[in-house]
Structure formats: structure tokens, C-alpha cells
Amino acid sequence: MPRPGLGCLLLPLPLLLLGVYAVFGxxxxxxxxxxxxxxxxEELDEDTKFDIDFQVISGGNYDVDCFITDPQNNVLYNEQKKQYDSFSHTTAMSGVYKICFSNEFSTFTHKTVYLEFRHGDEQPLLQSMTSVTALTQLESSCVSIHEILKVVGESQTWYxxxxxxxxxxxxHLLQRxxxxxxxxxxxxxxxxIGQVMLLRSFFTEKKGSVAATT
Known part of the structure; x- marks a missing residue:
């Protein structure tokens, strides 16, 4: 007879995959x-939420210009010389959205930029979780594990x-x-070498002056 806790350990993996594939990143x-x-x-549908995180990892003063536009070229986000930032927005129309990073203000240093782009709403792990009924102990455990794994993933990215x-x-400090x-x-x-040459010149001049007097 299997142990009571074994099912809870085996089931979360496929259940968590349902939530992982609901958000595209x-x-x-x-x-x-x-x-x-x-x-x-990126082509997005209407009423789609997207999130952007970026950070300059190396180069110059660790800053970059960034702007985001919608399909009609309306500026949704425009910041200059940012080291890092986050932006969230819900689309008002379908179409292609543009995210641009500019280093045109720099004349001799290149930058390394990290970008994370996510869009879509995370769906519940199970369809039954959308109802008003209370979650079972197994479902509550799966949701808790899923939330913990999300925090772990975000922490790993930050580190x-x-x-x-x-x-x-x-x-860079080692190079300097x-x-x-x-x-x-x-x-x-x-x-x-300069001090040695200077001392030798003193003795050479003294020797020459003594020979001239004799």
C-alpha cells in the first residue's frame, strides 16, 4: 500500500506544467x-498584459535608452540613460509592439543588456480552481509549491x-x-635610470674640471 504523501509528491510536476505554459516569456x-x-x-492580441524587465550588465556607465511603441507608433514607455527598469502594460489593440534599446549617446563604449519579456495571464493549475468551491489539500499543496518555485526562479534570475x-x-577593476x-x-x-645618469654626470663634470686645473 503506497504511503499517503507519495501522491502529493508525484502529481505537482504535470500540474505545474499547466501553469508554466500559460505565460509566454x-x-x-x-x-x-x-x-x-x-x-x-512582438505581435500581441488586444487586452493582453505584458511585462518587461531590463538591466545593463556591463559597459560605460551601465545605462541605456529604452522606448516602447504600440502598432500605431504611440509611445508607451520612453526613458533615457536607465541602468535598469521594469514596465507593465495591457494592450489596447492588436498588432506588433516594438521595444527598442539605444546606445547612440555613447561614442566608444558598447553595452551588454539583459532583457526579460513576458506576456499573457497565468491560468490556474486546474480548471476546478476557478470555481468558488474550496481547494482540496492536494490542490492547496500544489499551488503553494508552484508559488514557491516562481519565487525561486525569480531569485535565481536576480542572483x-x-x-x-x-x-x-x-x-574592469582588475584591468585598471x-x-x-x-x-x-x-x-x-x-x-x-634618470637618477643614475644624473649622478654619473656629476662625477664626469667634476673629473673634467680637475683635469683642466692641473
Whole structure:
């Protein structure tokens, strides 16, 4: 006879998949060159909610321009020199929506940008959960596990971004320290050679003056 808790451990996986595929999302990291602009397009239906999160991981002052337009080129979002931000909107019409990132204000530094785009409403794990009846213990456990997994996924994404950001800052700092150390080493050699040459010139002049007097 199976243990009473085994069914609750085996069932959540297919149940959770019902909720995962109800929301469509895309995560990507892309390079944005100096004096460059990149746009992304997504066709959405009317009354569809979408969410956007972006963050500049590396490059310059870690900022970028971003704007979003609807199918009629109405500006829904327009921010300049943002390091990170989030935006949510419910579409008023069907069509292709455009998301653009611009680095045109930068003349010599390229940026690395992380973008997450989600659209659609999350459906309940089971159709029975939409009714007014109370959830069973199994359904409540599945919903709790689903919510915890969502929080875990968001936390992992945040930690990955922080790790990439901190690693880039550390590599940039290491590069600056290396160049500074090389410069100091060269400067020490130049000063040392200059001091030796200066001391030799003192003795050479003194020896020449003594020979002239004799």
C-alpha cells in the first residue's frame, strides 16, 4: 500500500506544467554597440498584459535608452540613460509592439543588456480552481509549491544578474589596476635610470674640471 504523501509528491510536476505554459516569456542577453540601436518586435492580441524587465550588465556607465511603441507608433514607455527598469502594460489593440534599446549617446563604449519579456495571464493549475468551491489539500499543496518555485526562479534570475554585474565590475577593476601597476613599474625604471645618469654626470663634470686645473 503506497504511503499517503507519495501522491502529493508525484502529481505537482504535470500540474505545474499547466501553469508554466500559460505565460509566454523570453529572456535574452545581447550586445549593444556604441552609436547603435536594436529593436525587438512582438505581435500581441488586444487586452493582453505584458511585462518587461531590463538591466545593463556591463559597459560605460551601465545605462541605456529604452522606448516602447504600440502598432500605431504611440509611445508607451520612453526613458533615457536607465541602468535598469521594469514596465507593465495591457494592450489596447492588436498588432506588433516594438521595444527598442539605444546606445547612440555613447561614442566608444558598447553595452551588454539583459532583457526579460513576458506576456499573457497565468491560468490556474486546474480548471476546478476557478470555481468558488474550496481547494482540496492536494490542490492547496500544489499551488503553494508552484508559488514557491516562481519565487525561486525569480531569485535565481536576480542572483545571475548580480553575479554577471559584479564579475564585469571586478574584471574592469582588475584591468585598471594592471595598467596602473605597469605604468608605475615603467615610471620607477625611468626614475631609476634618470637618477643614475644624473649622478654619473656629476662625477664626469667634476673629473673634467680637475683635469683642466692641473
Amino acid at each position: 523570453t529572456e535574452l542577453t545581447f550586445e549593444l554597440s556604441d552609436n547603435d540601436k536594436q529593436c525587438f518586435y 545571475r544578474l548580480r553575479e554577471a554585474y559584479d564579475r564585469t565590475k571586478a574584471e 589596476v594592471t595598467y596602473w601597476s605597469i605604468g608605475e613599474t615603467v615610471l620607477l625604471f625611468v626614475i631609476g
